[in-house]
Each structure stands twice: as structure tokens, then as C-alpha cells.
Amino acid sequence: MPYRAPVQEFQFLFDQVVGLDQVRATDRFADATPDLTEAILTEAGRMCEQVLSPLQRSGDLTPARLENGVVRCSPGFDGGYKAIAEGGWMSIAADPAYGGMGLPMAITSAVNEMMSSSCLAIQLNPLMTQGQIEALENHASDEIKALYLPKLISGEWYGTMNLTEPHAGSDVGALRTKAEPNGDGTYAITGQKIYISWADNDFTDNVCHLVLARLPDGKPGTKGISLFMVPKRLPDENGNAGVANTLKVVSLEHKMGLHASPTAVMQYDGATGWLVGEPHKGMAAMFTMMNNARLGVGVQGVGVAEGAMQHAVAYALDRKQGATPIEGGTGAIVDHADVRRMLATMKADVFASRAIALSCAVAIDMAHATDDPEWEARAAFLTPIAKAFGTDVGVAVAQTGMQVHGGMGFVEETGAAQFARDVRVTTIYEGTNGIQAMDLVARKMMDGGEAAYRLLDEMEASAEEARGSNPVMAEAVWQACESLRETTEWLVSQSDLNERFAGAVPFLHAFARVLGGHYHLQAAQADKGGPREKLARFYIKRLLPEHAGLLIHARSGASELYDLSADELAA
Incomplete structure (x- = not known):
């Protein structure tokens, strides 16, 4: 069924529940007027409905693949990426000094949710870039900012995050990737990383990898880790993508879902990189990106829940099965009490998880706008809740959506199962939900x-x-x-x-x-x-x-x- 962007629901939550008005009252976000917010949500919703939603099913059926070392993306994903980039949806919250809109994270979260509902596989791409933009804004040198931020913000290039290694999952401090000084301000990065979302593509000039590695004098554990910018192609004297760096995609993971999103094993063989932030302080810089991504992943869960719910409601309104148990019923299964229970539970949990995520985003915005430690504490406290509950709701709603479909939910042609397959990983990455709860x-x-x-x-x-x-x-x-x-x-x-x-x-x-x-x-x-x-x-x-x-x-x-x-x- 076609996806419908819930623009009015976002406006209601912003105006009546999560308090976007207090964000608009700050000097930093005074431009985020109700009219501008409505225009952004409407235009982004239109793109999601018309451009991204058709890619959901086709991307699942025609996955990304690796051919002779080159990633070939699913058909139509180049056009979907172009629509995201040209619409400015990569950079809603990014610094205007480098081409961003400088708008609240709350608005970014709403747009990200709509993209996740319409096609999660492609939305993973801008989510990674948004996190990288924030990490560079807060930790990179002026030279790196000037070179990379405009291209990331415009979508000419995009970003990834490289933490995990085959022997080191959540225990990031056990990584073995090395960074050797080249003597010219650059470093030679050598090692292997796994589970790298959108590690490569065939439609942008460059891919910017943020890679955790250890300098020769780095201590064991997380306190000895540094962060490096390692691009797929080395920028030339004009700042354009030049010669290939010594890195490659070794293989693409065979995943349960998100088939159109190329998740790779990456090999770095003395690849040229530039230090981001201070030596041995890489985790602090990477956590900027990870915290951004944790809220973003929670929003992905909510987005998939919305898509699965719409899919289930449409089926329940149309499917005729059994005698109608209520007077004046429609004759469809939506009349049955248990089906109503499932649909109402889906709708109620989508609302709750969406409100939590947007409240977390508002707290982040207020912390940025005011530097008030209480807002910073509120944002930090809500982040693991937004991530874990949002993704758990995504999984639960997608599973319930399959149940609403009955036997047809287990048949791939209906598309109900894809929501469940795609969303499942969100409870795992950016820190499993158990880790979120422990935090x-x-x-x-x-x-x-x-x-x-x-x-x-x-x-x-x-x-x-x-x-x-x-x-x-x-x-x-x-x-x-x-x-x-x-x-x-x-x-x-x-x-x-x-x-x-x-x-x-x-x-x-x-x-x-x-x-x-x-x-x-x-x-x-x-x-x-x-x-x-x-x-x-x-x-x-x-x-x-x-x-x-x-x-x-x-x-x-x-x-x-x-x-x-x-x-x-x-x-």
C-alpha cells in the first residue's frame, strides 16, 4: 500500500505535547517558525511518499551486490539518494556556515522518521552522514571542516562509522586497527572493520569513513583509541575526490533484512587518514556521532512501526473473513475485537514511542541552545530510552502487523514480513538495547x-x-x-x-x-x-x-x- 506521511501528527506533537515552542523561543532556533516547520514536513513527506516509498519493496527484491570489488546499489537508489541530497534533507540541523539549515534536531527527527517509514534501507545513509557532520563540527580541525563539511552537507559525499572488528563487538577497546604517523601530518591506517553500513555505493564521488584506530603510543582499552577521517578517494589540491585510497570492500554481509543497504567488511591497508580531535580521545569524538545515531536509530524503529501499522490497517479494512460481530460493521476483519486490540496497541505504542523520541530531540535542542546542564542531563537520560523503546516498538509493531495479516503475513508478496526483517537489527546496532538499559x-x-x-x-x-x-x-x-x-x-x-x-x-x-x-x-x-x-x-x-x-x-x-x-x- 502507498505510504502516507503523518505530517499532522508531527505538528500536533510539536504544538501540544513535546514543547517545540520553547525551542523556537531561543535565539539559536528562532527561525524554526510554525510555517517553516509545516513547509519542511510537507515537502519531506511528499518526497517520502512519491520517491522513497516505491524503493522499499524493489530494494528488498533486488539487493545491493559486490561485483569485482565494486558495490552495485539497488535500482532506483541513485535517484532516491539524489532526492534526499537535493532536498537538503542530509543537513537540516547542520551548521549554516557550511551550508546546513541550522534547524532543530526535533525537525530532523521527524523527517528521518518519515524516510524510515518509506524506505529504511536508504534512510540509513543520511543518518550516518548526519552523525558524521555533528562529530566533525564538534571535534575536527578547521581544515577538515572546511574540506569535508560542505560536501557532506550537500550530499556530494557521504559518511560512515567504523567501530566494530571481527573480534571486538561491543568491547570497542579491544580493537587492533593501527594508525602509524606518515611524518606529514597524515597517518597510515591498517586493519579490518565489520558491519559498516553503506560502506560504498556507485552514485557518489566519495565516501568518508570515520575510523577508530590506535596510535603506536596508545594505551590498551578505550582510552588509547583515536579517530581518523579516511576517505575512499584522497582529496586533490582543489578538494575534489582524487586518487583511490588503499582501502576496499572485502565482502557484503548476507543479512536477514535491509537487503538494499550495503553492509560491508572493510579492509584498510596503510590507507591515508587524518586525525579528528585529540590523540587518544577518539571515543569522545565518536560518541558524538553515536549519540546522534542512537536517537536516530530509535526514530528508525518508530518509522518502521508507522509503516507496518499503515500496512496492517489497510489490510484489516479490506480483508473479509468471518461474520461481522458488531452491528453496522464493515464486514472486514477490522470489526473483530482481537484485530481492533492489535491495531489499537500498534497505534498507541507508535504515539508513545514517537513522543519519547521527539521529547529527547527537544531536550537536545534546548541543551544546544542554552548550554543549561539540566537540559543536557535530560537529553542524556532520554537517549537510551528513546533508542531502546523506539526500536522494541518497531519490532513489536512489525510482528503484530504480520499477525493482522494472518497467513498472508508469512507470505513475502504482501510485504508485511519485510518490515519485521528490516527493523530487527535496530535493536542491536549503536549499542544493543541491553547496553542502552545498562547505560x-x-x-x-x-x-x-x-x-x-x-x-x-x-x-x-x-x-x-x-x-x-x-x-x-x-x-x-x-x-x-x-x-x-x-x-x-x-x-x-x-x-x-x-x-x-x-x-x-x-x-x-x-x-x-x-x-x-x-x-x-x-x-x-x-x-x-x-x-x-x-x-x-x-x-x-x-x-x-x-x-x-x-x-x-x-x-x-x-x-x-x-x-x-x-x-x-x-x-
């Missing part, structure tokens, strides 16, 4: 839980305000916040981090569930008697209560996890 209960609570408590205070105050018009829903949200506060206090009190880690994933999901109730309640307040109030009632009555069981799990500690020995687990 939430450890590093993000090094402040003694202050960022969490400030957020809970706001949620409870909002629920108090809603008691007059929505007493039942407001009380449910307020009580959920109190339960969440108690568990947060318990986690903060645990000095043994393994006790926290044992319940980290259920705690993150509980926090997301309660945040979802908070945002649904705000939507209900702004849409009295309308569909959003009805959806909020469904979420708060049927989905919010899940937080209680999750919190019990979160407080259970680690001991029972080790009751079964490794041998007993394997028996």
Missing part, C-alpha cells in the same frame, strides 16, 4: 537519579493539572509515576552495579511505559472528545499497567539469574 541505570544515574526525579516531578505535576478534566487517567499516570520513583530510588541505592544491570531492561521499559502514559495524557487534554483522547484512554487503561510487573522485575536483583549454572543452562 540508563548506571552512567545516567551517576547524578544520584536527579535527572530521573526532575522528569518524574514534571510528569506528576502534569497529571495533577489533568485531574479536573480527566480524573481517572490522571490518577493512573500519577500513581505510575510514584511507583516508578520508588524503584528509581531502589536502583540508586544499589552500590553493586550488577544488581542494577539485572533489572535494567525491565526498568527502561517501565520508564518508557510511564512516559508514554504521560504524553498520551497530554494529548488527551489537548484533544478533548477527539481520537487522541480515545487512544489515550486505551493506552492508560490497557498498556500502562504493564509498568507494575516490569518494576517488580527491575527490583529483583541479580542472585536468581545465577541460580542456574552455565552447565545447567546448557543442559
Whole structure:
């Protein structure tokens, strides 16, 4: 079915739920007026509907391939990339000094979501470039900025991120890639990287690889890692792509999904690179890109959920099966209670995960605009929640979409299964969702839980305000916040981090569930008697209560996890 960009939903969330008005009130983002926001969303939505959406199915059926060392992309992807680049969608949040729009990350996130809904395989490309742009803006020398940023922002070149090695997955500090000084300010990069998204293509002049490597005097572990810009082709004296660098695509991964996105094993054989940031400080620079990508990946999950939901709703409205159980029904399976349950759950979770992601983006924007440490803490706290919950919702909604299709969901021709195959990896990359949860209960609570408590205070105050018009829903949200506060206090009190880690994933999901109730309640307040109030009632009555069981799990500690020995687990 054709994809429909949910432009009005974004506008509602910006205006009534996540507070984009406070971003617009800052000097930095004063140009992000409602009219400009609407124009950007409308135009980007049109591109997604008309140009990118047709590539979704064709890219899956005709994957990217490696021929004699050259990556051949799926048919039509050159035109899709051109539309993204020429529309300026690579660079919505990038610095205007180098050709970017300088607009809020919240608007970038909305556009990225629409691209993800229409064709996730191609949206991976601008997501990597956006992260690289931010890393270079914050850490690169003026010379590197002047050379690379204009070309990345225009889409003439694009960027990748090279962290993982065959023996070193999440343990980045175990990497073996070496960087030897050449004596002229450049470095010879030697090593192998795996799982490199959009490592190459056949439609741009250059590919800019950010590569983690260790200098000869680099200490073991992450503290001895540096970051390097290693382009596919070396820039000539005019800054154009020149001779080929000594790097190559060894192979393309045979993946469960995202077949049109070339994910490669990369080999660097003394390739020429330039240091980005300070020696041995590469992880700090790379984390700038990774944090950008973590929100972006959460948004990808929401985007695929939206696409899968639209696909399932269209099928449910059309498919005739069984007797209609309600008076005046349509005769289609949408009349059946269980199908309604599935569709309403999909819709309610898409709203909740989208609101969390956009709230995280607003916090990032406010932190950039004000340098307020409380906004910085809010953005840092929400990032792992947005990433993990957004992608878990993407997986759950895609699976439920297949269930709505019944037997036809298992048949590839309907396209329902592709959403499930494509989105599955989002729970793994940029730090698995388990790692996100561990980060939430450890590093993000090094402040003694202050960022969490400030957020809970706001949620409870909002629920108090809603008691007059929505007493039942407001009380449910307020009580959920109190339960969440108690568990947060318990986690903060645990000095043994393994006790926290044992319940980290259920705690993150509980926090997301309660945040979802908070945002649904705000939507209900702004849409009295309308569909959003009805959806909020469904979420708060049927989905919010899940937080209680999750919190019990979160407080259970680690001991029972080790009751079964490794041998007993394997028996």
C-alpha cells in the first residue's frame, strides 16, 4: 500500500505535547517558525511518499551486490539518494556556515522518521552522514571542516562509522586497527572493520569513513583509541575526490533484512587518514556521532512501526473473513475485537514511542541552545530510552502487523514480513538495547537519579493539572509515576552495579511505559472528545499497567539469574 506521511501528527506533537515552542523561543532556533516547520514536513513527506516509498519493496527484491570489488546499489537508489541530497534533507540541523539549515534536531527527527517509514534501507545513509557532520563540527580541525563539511552537507559525499572488528563487538577497546604517523601530518591506517553500513555505493564521488584506530603510543582499552577521517578517494589540491585510497570492500554481509543497504567488511591497508580531535580521545569524538545515531536509530524503529501499522490497517479494512460481530460493521476483519486490540496497541505504542523520541530531540535542542546542564542531563537520560523503546516498538509493531495479516503475513508478496526483517537489527546496532538499559541505570544515574526525579516531578505535576478534566487517567499516570520513583530510588541505592544491570531492561521499559502514559495524557487534554483522547484512554487503561510487573522485575536483583549454572543452562 502507498505510504502516507503523518505530517499532522508531527505538528500536533510539536504544538501540544513535546514543547517545540520553547525551542523556537531561543535565539539559536528562532527561525524554526510554525510555517517553516509545516513547509519542511510537507515537502519531506511528499518526497517520502512519491520517491522513497516505491524503493522499499524493489530494494528488498533486488539487493545491493559486490561485483569485482565494486558495490552495485539497488535500482532506483541513485535517484532516491539524489532526492534526499537535493532536498537538503542530509543537513537540516547542520551548521549554516557550511551550508546546513541550522534547524532543530526535533525537525530532523521527524523527517528521518518519515524516510524510515518509506524506505529504511536508504534512510540509513543520511543518518550516518548526519552523525558524521555533528562529530566533525564538534571535534575536527578547521581544515577538515572546511574540506569535508560542505560536501557532506550537500550530499556530494557521504559518511560512515567504523567501530566494530571481527573480534571486538561491543568491547570497542579491544580493537587492533593501527594508525602509524606518515611524518606529514597524515597517518597510515591498517586493519579490518565489520558491519559498516553503506560502506560504498556507485552514485557518489566519495565516501568518508570515520575510523577508530590506535596510535603506536596508545594505551590498551578505550582510552588509547583515536579517530581518523579516511576517505575512499584522497582529496586533490582543489578538494575534489582524487586518487583511490588503499582501502576496499572485502565482502557484503548476507543479512536477514535491509537487503538494499550495503553492509560491508572493510579492509584498510596503510590507507591515508587524518586525525579528528585529540590523540587518544577518539571515543569522545565518536560518541558524538553515536549519540546522534542512537536517537536516530530509535526514530528508525518508530518509522518502521508507522509503516507496518499503515500496512496492517489497510489490510484489516479490506480483508473479509468471518461474520461481522458488531452491528453496522464493515464486514472486514477490522470489526473483530482481537484485530481492533492489535491495531489499537500498534497505534498507541507508535504515539508513545514517537513522543519519547521527539521529547529527547527537544531536550537536545534546548541543551544546544542554552548550554543549561539540566537540559543536557535530560537529553542524556532520554537517549537510551528513546533508542531502546523506539526500536522494541518497531519490532513489536512489525510482528503484530504480520499477525493482522494472518497467513498472508508469512507470505513475502504482501510485504508485511519485510518490515519485521528490516527493523530487527535496530535493536542491536549503536549499542544493543541491553547496553542502552545498562547505560540508563548506571552512567545516567551517576547524578544520584536527579535527572530521573526532575522528569518524574514534571510528569506528576502534569497529571495533577489533568485531574479536573480527566480524573481517572490522571490518577493512573500519577500513581505510575510514584511507583516508578520508588524503584528509581531502589536502583540508586544499589552500590553493586550488577544488581542494577539485572533489572535494567525491565526498568527502561517501565520508564518508557510511564512516559508514554504521560504524553498520551497530554494529548488527551489537548484533544478533548477527539481520537487522541480515545487512544489515550486505551493506552492508560490497557498498556500502562504493564509498568507494575516490569518494576517488580527491575527490583529483583541479580542472585536468581545465577541460580542456574552455565552447565545447567546448557543442559
